[in-house]
Amino acid sequence: MAGRSRIWTEVDFAAPGKQVSYLHLPYSVTRSAYGTIAIPVAVIAKGEGPTVLLMAGNHGDEYEGQVTLTKLIRKLEPDDVRGRVIVLPAANLPAALAGARVSPLDGGNLNRSFPGDPDGGPTAQIAHYIDSVLLPMCSVWLDLHSGGSSLDYIPFASIHLSGDPALDERALQALRAFGSPLSMVWAFFDEPRMATGSAHKHKLVYIGSELGGTGSVNPEGVRVCEEGVIRCLAHMGVLQNQAKFAVPAAPRIRLTELAGREYYVYAPDAGLFEPACRLGDTVREGQIAGHVHFVDDPAREAVPVYFRRDGLLVCKRHFGRCERGDCLAHLCTDYGG
Amino acid sequence: MAGRSRIWTEVDFAAPGKQVSYLHLPYSVTRSAYGTIAIPVAVIAKGEGPTVLLMAGNHGDEYEGQVTLTKLIRKLEPDDVRGRVIVLPAANLPAALAGARVSPLDGGNLNRSFPGDPDGGPTAQIAHYIDSVLLPMCSVWLDLHSGGSSLDYIPFASIHLSGDPALDERALQALRAFGSPLSMVWAFFDEPRMATGSAHKHKLVYIGSELGGTGSVNPEGVRVCEEGVIRCLAHMGVLQNQAKFAVPAAPRIRLTELAGREYYVYAPDAGLFEPACRLGDTVREGQIAGHVHFVDDPAREAVPVYFRRDGLLVCKRHFGRCERGDCLAHLCTDYGG
Amino acid sequence: MAGRSRIWTEVDFAAPGKQVSYLHLPYSVTRSAYGTIAIPVAVIAKGEGPTVLLMAGNHGDEYEGQVTLTKLIRKLEPDDVRGRVIVLPAANLPAALAGARVSPLDGGNLNRSFPGDPDGGPTAQIAHYIDSVLLPMCSVWLDLHSGGSSLDYIPFASIHLSGDPALDERALQALRAFGSPLSMVWAFFDEPRMATGSAHKHKLVYIGSELGGTGSVNPEGVRVCEEGVIRCLAHMGVLQNQAKFAVPAAPRIRLTELAGREYYVYAPDAGLFEPACRLGDTVREGQIAGHVHFVDDPAREAVPVYFRRDGLLVCKRHFGRCERGDCLAHLCTDYGG
């Protein structure tokens, strides 16, 4: 786990100007003995200033960030920048091209793969390159997620509590600058292999998001994302030419949190889930979240599903079919509320 | 194509009362030499009256009708009925359990398989059974579709023009009885193997629908469906006990049509489609419908996509990724407008 | 369905002597543009006499016949024969090599493919060759089945009632000559595409069998098969040199029948089936055949399964896991009883 990345690139991260090129991840298989996976990367740099990593496609089926960054690469010029912007519009490229959360090459979920492994599969190698090559250059990381194929979200940006109050305070300021009307603080999470774990290890300000979902492109989410990225770059002092991007000032945000496992609702059986609530509803503990129906056995009673605490319904499962143990919904509550 | 179905059932279609059971489709494979596919069926009958076939799961990933009919089977009792209601809540059961448009067993799209084949794969056998056994018993068929995984629709019920004015007039009356606020007349279609072809051959009133889509359960679509089915059964004289179902009177509907290939918009290239419009927008010929982006090649210009006529945007592609030739959207216009 | 087979062979069916060679079925795919599937065939002939087709591997995972015929090809010599013996030890070769009921090339179940199609997939082409080329040469066909991967049988040979009393009488005599201690008359079946359908069309004596099953080689079934084949060839007058094969005289057989759908028991739900009876048990209508357990939901009650009539338990499902609609068992009763 301690080796050097075999990913190479013709990009010179130290050079000023605009470069749009590829990271080459060697992938030696039957159809291509000396093949590489060509992961798009752009660097736009000028003068002294911080380095910000803008990234989408951590999960391949989360599109609002991919749209935002693909357009930004064509629009952002060195004269717009003080410092450096590194853009990975489709970090787990094989997943992005497959429209899938995980890579079709190795089944890898990039956001469960940090800090990565230079000797692992492509997904672990991408995580390792980000962690060992890119993050040491950066002070801020915007990792633009959505709900993916299986979840639907009210769009928001978010931070994860790091245990370092100073870092969390800087992240919170960046989150306010991003300015998604609803914003989230993840106060409960149980997975050290997410990107946020690498960010906190490197003491980076890490902004995440859930900008829609359902495997579709949510135009409202794209708007929230485009404005938030520009405002965040300006907040960091990296964007010099904000007028060019014509973005309104950040609105006052509603800051919420997810603070425990009881915010989540899980499927008690496999079947067809009919939700009883909609995104944005305020719900109560014990309220019915929906029913699991058995279309192959219509004589069998549907199984009701209940919320386990009060809260705002911010996320629900998108697909009609569920398996036992699937997350069907989760709530949030006002931060510090 | 002229044999007898090998599908058998313990249901007695001529018996009064309520039967909830299965159609058994023989499927002899390695894991089960004498296996059958057990397709749920219910019959609720009492006295003299017409026979109505209620069917969902023609496409397995269209759920509003499946939810409606699974619930109706548990609620509808013989005393509620004059005549007979036959219910197939998951007609292409293997597709329904897979959450897929087509059957995982043979790749079959049931709505491209009529009039079916008793010697074909499971999907063709189901079509053949419906066409040769069930339809001859019926005078009305409600075939409850939605947009499926790949499309999003404003919910509506619909009829297809049959070329028989008297039949079309009866269908139109049934459509008004169903009462979806937006309703559709398919005046252009080019596929004789759809269910509607068998319905017209048998001179049945055939009501179709698109009650949502995206591979999810749309609660608004479920409501439109549940109310429409009850009103339609009452309109046919089959439902005796409408008060039990507490359904409001049918609203005045907006009747629209799709009358040519130019109502559709197709993807000019493969990539990530960002729509520029939303369902319900009124659009003009030549207006931009969206752009295809190339996240693997961000230096390449996005490709714009245009509407080819004026109309109401009633359907759009759901998935972010598209292939060249995918339908990205379609319009409708006021019927007779 | 009316063309000529494209299968070719270097075997000369009209020549005396012993030929062990192949039928070549053209199969043009990416890995082999001019490839053929080489299906083993042997012909052993001398002088005037009837032609018998000995065949195994109709289903690839039924092995007792394959073992018997592979050994017989090496042992049987022209001097042992008056007339002609054609041997197909692995008729659906791709299925036999895969150890599967159906062909891995096209999913085809050869015993649901008669009379075949020269333009169909490999399985339909094999059926067509047998029906259009081999059967017209023959007067008797031994088609040696077992229960396959999914079923376990008490070994027996069998005939299917043809509707032609004279033909059925000749078949019954051959069945007695085969001499499996338990023997079966199929008085109920509902599938015209089985081998027996082609046999009856050509007015051939057709002997089937179920010589074991479970996807294994049953040594007792091999013995019953080896002795039965030799005795049957002698009965037909084709075997001249019976002493070489040292087979005991046929025992008195117990002749049973399967005469209706109620002889079968089907799974009422998917789960893990624990049988309550064993092969050879005599059971009563209403007796418990076993239970379906839900190991993923141990709080749920097991579902009992009942026999639907009296009889001898001659066949049971082998695999522990079942799907709703799978055949779990079937009975037989004394013929004419």
Add this chain to the structure above:
Amino acid sequence: MAGRSRIWTEVDFAAPGKQVSYLHLPYSVTRSAYGTIAIPVAVIAKGEGPTVLLMAGNHGDEYEGQVTLTKLIRKLEPDDVRGRVIVLPAANLPAALAGARVSPLDGGNLNRSFPGDPDGGPTAQIAHYIDSVLLPMCSVWLDLHSGGSSLDYIPFASIHLSGDPALDERALQALRAFGSPLSMVWAFFDEPRMATGSAHKHKLVYIGSELGGTGSVNPEGVRVCEEGVIRCLAHMGVLQNQAKFAVPAAPRIRLTELAGREYYVYAPDAGLFEPACRLGDTVREGQIAGHVHFVDDPAREAVPVYFRRDGLLVCKRHFGRCERGDCLAHLCTDYGG
């Protein structure tokens, strides 16, 4: 390999009473971003006493233990217990539902995955949870195996020699209490990643078994298993109410061993294996175990296979087809004999 398990449960292992619930293994994939695999677990506890782990479904296609434990969960009540019984009726749940030895999710063989890895695939995570969370609570582990799809066994319970004479003596007493008429001591094995390795590391009494096989439910094996589990719980002092379970006293067992690689017979070529012996036969070194036949090349001589030492035939390959290197059979000899 040193992290903490991400598997969580609402079960309170410290609470008295009966809990039937799930272990939730987070599994984030395209079809379910926040999905979990819900592995059934039950805890029945009352008062002071030892903790016994009862487990089946280590391999998914070994069913006798799954049937036994699923039934026991419904029958065993806190008043029957002194101490604690933890039951995992389907430890590798995805494999159990697939009816496969290995998990369909990651190909993992749970019994080659100990001590597991909290960052590995689902199978490695299950092994890690058992090793790091469950085993430290326990003093006895019954891990109920059968031969699986590919092997057929005379049913027996077994122990593995640990190198710790005191532990082995306690295990031997438990084995005698279990009371399978044939019992086995594994004196030769070469795989440290089996469950037994974790058991010995934790100084647990570990009872294994081979209660049948062939991918079927063996009723005799179920009986041996049900009686053995009850007697073993009573022997441990955990079962208080043995009369409720009406189990006969343990018979005198025949104790055998497998003491070297020469007890095994391997396939010398790929083909169709016809065995020459049956389970329970006593065989001699050099005796023919069977033949490999070539049904695709009937002109080729069959290849004989020989036993490599004397012994009792306790295990044979079930499937007809074999590959070179497959184990075709193994023997045992009297323990200490």
Add this chain to the structure above:
Amino acid sequence: MAGRSRIWTEVDFAAPGKQVSYLHLPYSVTRSAYGTIAIPVAVIAKGEGPTVLLMAGNHGDEYEGQVTLTKLIRKLEPDDVRGRVIVLPAANLPAALAGARVSPLDGGNLNRSFPGDPDGGPTAQIAHYIDSVLLPMCSVWLDLHSGGSSLDYIPFASIHLSGDPALDERALQALRAFGSPLSMVWAFFDEPRMATGSAHKHKLVYIGSELGGTGSVNPEGVRVCEEGVIRCLAHMGVLQNQAKFAVPAAPRIRLTELAGREYYVYAPDAGLFEPACRLGDTVREGQIAGHVHFVDDPAREAVPVYFRRDGLLVCKRHFGRCERGDCLAHLCTDYGG
């Protein structure tokens, strides 16, 4: 088999000028309910004259024709033409994009699918469109094949004997005009579903080819193809502006034939084939063509393979591994020789 094609296009085949567009084959699947397969087509027309269909990608892994026609579409202008040229550069587009002989959608081999079926899979629908829509417009068809992934050929153009001497004579003149130094007359073939069958039915001059193979682009084959297509168009009177294409005059060709099954050599066993001859060798009946080696069983003797007649080695199997029944080589002899 007698319906109308559902393939539609915006191309107006009757219009003069140059159109580069798509045939849309409706393909309704889970990922795209209203999807179409967009098969590229070009029409370049001016004035009166014959219509020639230029087609490549009948098999997707045959590339020389695809390269030639893709380039020609960009280069050929209406002023270069008298009459009409219809170009299908990738007729079985899904196969072409997969680099496979057969379609990944339905396994279909387009050149075994004529005259096609409008209700069949995509491959059968393409064949039907060509046969029922395109061929009736044409008098000449150039169907540009190579050996595909599995075969290597000395490049040549070819005709198939039609049984109509006048048509064959016109074809022979076209073949001489094409001018591949080696040319072939197929005097033996046994497959009515090839393109040539439809061509002969429509009384078209049909020129085939084998311009290389091995799944690669053979630059020599591309040159032969580019020159031959131009010369053939000129010979037909369709090309007006031959100077623009700067092609040398046709050389004198060596005309050969394949006249029987004994020209072919088939693999007698599965293994690794080491050829003993090279393309262009003149060989004798009984000469060794190569050996099949068994790398998994090196103690086993290699199996020799023999030529079955004299001839010129014009085609050999490319892949090292073979299955029994694969074509390993074929010969040709001088036409009329």
Add this chain to the structure above:
Amino acid sequence: MAGRSRIWTEVDFAAPGKQVSYLHLPYSVTRSAYGTIAIPVAVIAKGEGPTVLLMAGNHGDEYEGQVTLTKLIRKLEPDDVRGRVIVLPAANLPAALAGARVSPLDGGNLNRSFPGDPDGGPTAQIAHYIDSVLLPMCSVWLDLHSGGSSLDYIPFASIHLSGDPALDERALQALRAFGSPLSMVWAFFDEPRMATGSAHKHKLVYIGSELGGTGSVNPEGVRVCEEGVIRCLAHMGVLQNQAKFAVPAAPRIRLTELAGREYYVYAPDAGLFEPACRLGDTVREGQIAGHVHFVDDPAREAVPVYFRRDGLLVCKRHFGRCERGDCLAHLCTDYGG
């Protein structure tokens, strides 16, 4: 990563004489619970002398070495040897039987798996066995590669610079003894997990090769290989009886090198690659290597590809289709030139 291999064999590496047998790699899966992968191995030894490991099938689709060693095993006898020759003719057997670079069992590329892992998949276990069991016995390793399915090479033998001048000098002498007319020194490589890494760690003379490619058996490459192996064994003093093998003296070789990433050319886009040069051409920096064509979009301009330095074209991509990032070609230059 530090355990002991579970691979076992009946071969006695210390015994004189000739043994042709198997390495047994335990592989416990659903189809064979106690299965092993039987990897062929031969040992031919007599008297005192060095040990040479001859290996092919590191990549399964590289055949010249497999042919050479399979034949050598049958021909080489103990009296021909002083010392010991260990032969692995198909080291990654599952890949060799699949005709693939990587193993079908675990996707493993053996030449990216060193030093291996006894707890990993089959490929990692093979690497570990070679590294931990075989290499410590050896002083020389011939690892016979070709270009595989995706690449075509001018045949050559090669060494990799180790950083140890004395070892490199011994390797260079062995390379000259091998005597391939073109020979290569790999002065640039960036992958420590190749076989060469293990060889250098053990201070072995390691000879590699690229003896053809394209997934075919190149007869010229077989000749180069057979002669080179014999000359190399003689050079090492292991071959006593060189006359028996009738090999000419080594020619004077042209010694070339690959010294940097700019020797390689990568695909700038996905499509159909038409090369503009042939193997053996001398090319210049900036010269066109070929074009990527878009057969699905013939209106789009082809994309040219350029060489990035001067050199000899020694390797080109074989398959017509390419993905962005595939290696399309690489060059070499005269060593020290």
